[in-house]
Amino acid sequence: MSANAGSAARVNETPVSEIPVPLVLDLDRSLIRCDMLHETALAFLRRNPLGVFKLMRWLMQGRAALKRKLAEAVTVDVDSLPVNHELADYAAAEKAKGRTVVLATASDRFVATRIAKRFAFIDRVVASDGVTNLKGAAKAETLCKLFPDGFAYAGDSAADLAVWKRAASVVVVEASPAVARKAARLGPVEASFPRPSVTRAMVKSARLHQWAKNALVFAPLVLGGQFANPAAWANAALAFVAIGVLASTTYLLNDLFDLPDDRKHWSKRKRPLASGRLPVVTAVAALPVGFAVAFALAALVGMKAVGVLAVYLVVTVAYSMQLKRQPIVDAFTLAVLFTLRLGLGVVAASVVVSPWLMVFSMFLFASLSFAKRHTEAERMATLGELRIAGRGYLSSDGPLILSMGVSSGLGAVMIMVLYLINDAFPGGLYANPVWLWAFPPILFLWIGRIWLLCQRGELNDDPVAFAVRDRTSILLGLGIVAAFLAGWYGIGA
Template identity: 55%
Template structure:
């Protein structure tokens, strides 16, 4: 079924010769340029976007969607299009391809959108991109995909057409096209398309493995190093078995945490795309396909929980608690001001709990309280940075996806600095009341270096936050900041000396 853009009447481009119009074309009229939508014009899949949007609004709609499936894929797409509330203006587009389409439009070519997405969604795309003269799409009865789309285009354009697509399902269409335009296609698909012997143009894709690594936030695994802290402070630094147990818990937590980051980004897509910096995240920008993100989420959760179970029931319970709190935060509690920072601080503290459960050392209320205050302070620093950014851009309303307003900045600043100072005091109290009472460390005096490191680190974080020089995430900033890394090295050395001692050290 075809539809015309409300702002551009359907028309056929006049024939003309122009060797510069299309690289490699020497003669003949300019045939229509037909462009696919999912994964081509847009760096996303509208059906998956719609499904996620529906579930975001009401998870119970999953059962309704299961009831739509038996009536066919075209019907399913129509119902998803009717129920999904998508912000079409922020969906990530392939800007390089768009520039190419604009050039072809200036040469007088007819530009056609041909998509397996439902007509209701195709209409919104044509409204956003008035470059298109018309669109052909699925209509609730026919799923315009693969061979079906190929036959439709061949009937509409008997004199030929050029086709821009991205997937194996486009191979039958490229077989009928005058020119093959490959848009960020997998290598196997590109090889199959080249075998057809037609002229080819390519828009190369950025490596998706890099996008996946960024989406998994592998740098955040530095946080999971807290799992090893109870081992050291519990006097088990010399036990290879304890290191192995903690290492297994570390790996399990890392996989679950990375999967939860992806799940959070999937759930938060509309807000991320409206955010000044988060719109560059892999899923929000489309550099990481939604399908890949979903698969990595399921794989990470499954493998992480399996490893946690292997580490023991206590570790599994702690990792499940971490996952439950993370999901509650992602789906709801992140929008509650002040509480959101406390929850993030609690998630850091749960990493220590997992470490305690892994190696079976005694619980330290001082250490857990210290962790809660320290990481709550860093969480407030993150919110403070976001609020400062909103003030710079003249925002006055509530932050997208958050419960804060720019006017809350002074309160967040006060609470953040207060929590940071409290963490330092609590660590000193830990040293005075617990570290020297139990003969588990070889040289506990070395731990007195840690409060000094904390003062310098927290001072630097909040100083840079006030100068607008802090990354949105203080942890991500710290792992790239040389002074912070130097302070971490000093802290690590202090822990090593405390655990193993040096000649002449002791009580």
């Protein structure tokens, strides 16, 4: 039996009849780890965001009509939908014992029939038909007519309580504790499957480890001579949290846009939304909360900070909707998003920094973005895939991505040298700027290491996330910090 839910299922908690009544499976959040109404609505809006008004008009005709309209309007890749393998294994084992297995769902019949073809153990499909929404009491009544001698029902939600009340035995599938307790009082529990933590899934979707990127907010404060200013540090800290919350929220938004492609990706299919551990409706509900918190924190810093965050959000949405599918443009856009973090630090600390810093940021982070794409291209080539899912690159584009990434990285080293010559030494900020000459060789060594590992296929999808865990990268980073402090305080001068 699979262990995708994180814990083993509990089977036969209460003795049931030796006569195997049909096993009826719910579909949404039960046999599959998603809700087909949400999936089809999201696919419809992904194609046409203004279609929300059409959805509202369809909903006024009833939920069954809405589901039928969506089933006719969009085609979901049912083969990539995340499956509850524990329940599927259980149903397959019951089928092998000679038991009839039925799929009964409130999803539209058009969609349910296509999904049922994935499972050889399903004998029959009962679903909504565009007129009747087969949910709750309506589903219970239909199943009682179809199986007057009784049936076992596997469901997950409060709406299923009406069905469990009429069932001969109960199968609880990842229900909330309250629903599970109520279900257990309605009949003998044949099996139960524990619920994975939605909170843990939400935290993972927020990608808190990516907040390391937001440390760029503090760079202008340090480079702008406000190293010893507590007020500047306080504003920068608020800006750091604001951009962190906004970035985490936009990760959710991006994952919603990318859902079909992530499910086909070798590693992204394990993300909470793609794997179904985080419900779509929960992610959608979190978006306005995250945006409100981020902009409220930015407002405490100042309206300029709000403006930078607004630009960041607009660029991110443009990236999620279209730009990430444009080769080369996608890496440029990611570099812009990194550079906007520096811009936020500039307005938060109220400093003036060298234009070289912004140009350096663009080249450095373009290089790292290309490293991410090169890793994906090489992985797809290894798997024999022609394209990177959801991106504009072909797997054969690896050599071009490699050359652009390495050249961008070396360009960043050159810009660092020009900054030192033109700004750092004449600027008078550093007591002994000679120490800053350690920056270019350390940067060169780190970029070389990133691309060496990338070319060898030893780098994961995100070089920044790799760097914060890589011992060599951490040591090189400490070397940068030591050189900066020595230059600032004038050691050896």
